[in-house]
Amino acid sequence: MKDTDLLTVSEVATRSGYAASALRFYEREGLVAAQRTSGGQRRYERHVLRRLAFIRAARHVGLSLDEIRDALETLPSGRTPTKADWARISRGWRARLDAEIAALTTLRDGLDSCIGCGCLSLQRCAISNPNDTAARFGSGALYLPKPLREEPKAG
Secondary structure, eight states: OOOOGGGEEEHHHHHHOOOOHHHHHHHHTTTTTTTTTTTTTTTEEHHHHHHHHHHHHHHHOOOOOHHHHHHHSSOOOOOOOOHHHHHHHHTTTTHHHHHHHHHHHHHHHHTOOOOOOOOOSSOOOOOOOGGGGGGGOOOTTTOOOOHSSOOOOOO
């Protein structure tokens, strides 16, 4: 590989939309790799742009950094991943995305009356909560669809 095939931090940041600090963080987390010049500057192979796009998509789906790392570790190390490689590791997202889409659709369709917050402030709430009866079921926005109530997974 020629040095001209390698990208600087600035070039990767511009092309990927990630801040340089995010690139360094993902490198520390083992999600991307960089080579070092004799002067210690980072240089990235072009295929890191695909990995960064994958990370962005995976985060939007709700995958934790651990889940993303596990998925990326299944990619071949001796070659640039192919479309089939990416399809294989993203196949498991379908059910997760379907659940998220259904939950967001439910939320969208109920926004004109209630978002399930349990605040009791609406005079005519489509999801009534008189006398705060929802409190006996736990805390949080209990009437939101379950995928929208859950905390994002850590790291």
